[in-house]
Amino acid sequence: MSGVRIGIDFDNTIICYDKVFAAVALQRGLVPEGWEGLKTDLRDHLRSSAGGELAWQGLQGFVYGKGIGGAEIYPGVREFLVACKRAGSKVCIVSHKTRFGHQDPDRTDLRDAARGWLRGAGLIDAADAALAVDDVYFEHTLAAKVERLASLKLDVFIDDLVDVFEQPHFPKTTRSILFTRSEPPHPEHCKPIATWADIRREVFAA
Numbered sequence: 001m002s003g004v005r006i007g008i009d010f011d012n013t014i015i016c017y018d019k020v021f022a023a024v025a026l027q028r029g030l031v032p033e034g035w036e037g038l039k040t041d042l043r044d045h046l047r048s049s050a051g052g053e054l055a056w057q058g059l060q061g062f063v064y065g066k067g068i069g070g071a072e073i074y075p076g077v078r079e080f081l082v083a084c085k086r087a088g089s090k091v092c093i094v095s096h097k098t099r100f101g102h103q104d105p106d107r108t109d110l111r112d113a114a115r116g117w118l119r120g121a122g123l124i125d126a127a128d129a130a131l132a133v134d135d136v137y138f139e140h141t142l143a144a145k146v147e148r149l150a151s152l153k154l155d156v157f158i159d160d161l162v163d164v165f166e167q168p169h170f171p172k173t174t175r176s177i178l179f180t181r182s183e184p185p186h187p188e189h190c191k192p193i194a195t196w197a198d199i200r201r202e203v204f205a206a
Ligand SMILES: [Mg+2]
Pocket: 009, 010, 011, 012, 013, 159, 160, 161
């Protein structure tokens, strides 16, 4: 398939925060030494105690901003982008991301932080990158995100959140790939895929 237009979510689809969340939570004394778990486990753990929601929001403000350097790229994303370039596909990132976090005293610009991370990872503005900085869209609300991806007339959209695909104005002509390791049931109209290697096979199957 060539000339396919592909849109990708950013948070928890391209960039993986699991390790940095756990490390910062430990530094802040929010979890005991040796605690292990994914971002969602940590959220549930914090929310179960008094003041936990605020601690969780503060943690997010830091991790998505100043702490973003500790986040990792999901395995297989680079290879997927190489395949996109080889196939002549247009790729863009469409993300629902507010400019500032709720509980961040430093008022770090989260969108600048995300662009900085993309640049540092060599995903934008590098000679052989599949993406240019203008291909990265940050929208204030979920509805605006779906409007954006509809206006881009994408053939495929890849996201870790089902909510995006369930928006009433999500375009019917855009294939929905749900990047997830969670157990079924998944909504009928999304294709759940657990790894980027499998997403590559799905999108670029002969
Ligand atoms: Mg996401």
